[in-house]
């Protein structure tokens with residue numbers, strides 16, 4: 001920056017470190033709690049330093065059947081459910097929105113703007129505000145306790161369509177013209193030119209949508225009554241409720257840790273794409 | 284927004300929009316219409332007969348102190364979350380912008396709360412502040428704070444605000460940092476030559492220049508606090524104690540799924556939809572402006 | 577290879593008509609340049625030939641095939657765009673091969689054609705690079721390579737050189753011309769640069785506001801411009817125009833009252849004199865008061881006004897001349913180099 005006064009540099013780093021401590025503290029506590037045995041986790045004050053039970057806790061959490069007294073499906077299975085849901089939402093959204101954006105940008109057809117507005121409206125409404133009627137619709141369709149019911153209603157959002165529309169509009173017209181002179185039909189143009197040109201946007205969107213899908217809570221909570229279909233995020237809340245009776249905080253916090261791990265890994269390792277996705281979809 | 288050249292007309296574009304449109308119709312238009320319709324109905328206690336009552340449900344809502352209370356509470360909650368997370372984010376971004384080396388490392392370490400589900404964030408904070416076990420509650424005892432958010436409504440509210448703000452700092456930080464990094468270095472240098480110190484520069488140059496971002500983030504944060512914090516509330520307080528943390532989304536869910544008041548819940552849904560639409564319009568106005576900018 | 581026939585082409589966007597009946601025959605192997613000011617409809621015309629723009633009325637024939645309803649890919653044409661429109665994610669080789677692959681041409685044949693074209697254009701060493709790793713001139717060559725490998729009946733160019741710097745533009749201009757002669761292919765080339773047009777074209781089609789002003793060889797356009805517009809557009813420095821009146825005795829009266837011979841009609845006419853056709857002569861009737869000199873080395877441009885008027889005139893004299901401002905020089909012009917236009921319609925008399 002402009003000044004080169006060391007005191008300012010030191011201050012800057014001090015503030016940043018404080019900020020990071022503040023942001024990271026809850027996660028540290030989670031990690032510490034997940035590394036002690038259940039007894040230690042009932043003694044006040046709770047530890048601030050990790051214990052030696054981390055791998056053991058991970059094993060019993062992943063493979064065991066939850067807290068004593070409230071036997072549930074093992075966490076690895078719920079993580080699998082979460083993964084299926086997150087991937088279906090991410091791929092589903094990307095797939096249906098990229099083709100509809102393609103139609104809207106590259107074709108001229110009756111009701112084109114009608115479709116556009118129809119899709120636009122969905123941009124506005126998060127599932128939380130129309131939760132009950134959507135639940136009824138899904139129930140009527142017999143989709144409760146199914147992966148389809150978990151993911152389909154969340155695929156209905158216009159954000160991705162909008163982003164792809166934006167991306168396509170920045171691709172020069174001549175690209176299409178020259179493809180047409182080369183004899184490429186619509187689908188060929190889509191596969192050979194549009195998809196490769198949107199590759200990074202697809203990846204960026206994927207990162208955002210994966211996190212969105214993995215972190216869904218209210219919707220899976222409502223439509224999965226079958227323990228085998230529960231996602232790990234939902235199960236954590238159930239454990240939290242059970243904790244009043246069985247305070248096995250080491251297991252609960254280990255579950256929390258496992259539940260937040262995949263999206264955190266995605267964010268940290270695909271940071272560039274993540275930032276791009278976040279800033280370009282404008283949510 | 285139109286391409287100069289299009290593919291020749293065929294049935295293909297209809298096939299291409301069909302999946303999106305089908306899903307929109309089934310999972311959005313249909314439920315929304317249903318909500319609208321139900322908001323005009325009252326069902327008797329046994330669900331045997333329904334009556335069309337026009338705006339009676341809405342009328343009842345606004346006469347219900349519980350509902351108006353939830354409304355005000357939501358406004359307070361959103362304002363507090365936005366203020367807290369924005370101020371923290373802008374300070375951190377302001378300093379991070381000064382860091383020459385290692386900025387990416389700081390960014391990496393700051394952004395991960397974004398990836399954490401709201402309900403998990405709630406769980407983490409509830410654990411830290413657990414009245415009997417929590418590590419912070421323990422610390423608070425030393426400064427003579429009697430901490431029990433399970434009975435003290437204010438404390439409960441403070442806790443969900445902190446948890447919600449904590450999760451949102453990462454997002455705001457990213458946008459602020461990007462905005463600050465796009466300010467030309469020469470502008471800052473010119474101010475420095477004019478004799479403005481770092482703090483003064485921040486308030487008179489950087490802060491005004493990132494104000495479009497601030498406005499944008501205000502809207503985004505409001506939407507977040509209104510709708511995405513359901514998980515936090517449900518994990519930490521379930522709207523309690525004594526409804527002290529019942530915000531609008533929580534009430535829709537509670538009245539509909541727990542209280543089974545279909546008409547009332549539908550009316551609440553309709554009001555929320557109107558709110559989101561209003562916010563989205565504001566947000567789009569802004570995005571349009573930003574493009575011109 | 578084939579001839580190209582345009583029959584009374586019209587183009588409208590909604591209610592605004594931008595081309596008003598364009599006709600012309602382009603011979604097999606001919607290089608035709610469409611030239612005109614910005615917005616006159618050059619690109620639109622070219623894109624109608626390519627099939628990228630719907631033809632509102634009229635017909636386009638390539639050889640003796642009517643192509644109005646054919647897809648661009650089926651018209652046997654190739655096009656080079658102003659921004660090249662190379663596929664950014666494909667290598668040079670893939671860019672050139674793409675159209676051939678779609679047509680189902682064998683791999684061996686594709687390779688043969690790509691390499692042949694690469695040799696002609698001297699881009700062999702770049703075949704495996706991506707477009708973004710190439711300079712502007714190299715991209716330009718790739719764009720042409722992509723057109724060549726298709727072995728089309730007709731080459732279409734839309735201002736292909738306007739993204740290059742001046743020096744490269746001149747060089748590529750020559751290369752395009754050589755290439756076209758070597759391949760013997762029919763070419764239609766759009767530009768708004770008259771120098772480019774004059775040096776490249778066997779014939780030029782001058783467009784103005786959606787009408788053909790003139791369609792002829794560069795020399796015809798220079799020597800016998802069909803209208804005021806063409807006369808002013810072709811030639812540099814631009815032709816001098818002055819108002820005059822045809823007298824019953826066959827003389828022309830200039831704005832300052834001076835008379836010269838050679839009237840073709842009575843009444844008001846617009847005279848056109850190319851600066852290089854004004855011959856200095858102390859007795860000359862066309863008298864110019866000098867204001868500024870431009871020394872170009874080989875010749876000198878003399879800017880001034882027609883004596884006694886405000887009419888700006890330019891004369892170009894061979895060699896170096898030193899004149900102080902305010903001097904009055906006399907000039908002559910040969911009758912066959914004096915152009916006369918109807919003042920109202922702008923048509924040549």
Ligand SMILES: Nc1ncnc2c1ncn2[C@@H]1O[C@H](COP(=O)(O)OP(=O)(O)OP(=O)(O)O)[C@@H](O)[C@H]1O
Nearest residue numbers: 287589594612613614615616617618619620621768
């Ligand atoms: N899609 C369109 N809709 C409406 N009018 C158009 C459209 N495309 C072109 N025009 C109009 O048609 C006229 C001719 O345009 P065209 O692109 O052919 O000009 P041009 O001669 O190629 O100009 P330039 O030298 O600037 O490229 C212009 O007046 C333009 O405004």
Ligand SMILES: [Mg+2]
Nearest residue numbers: 618619620734
């Ligand atoms: Mg043009």
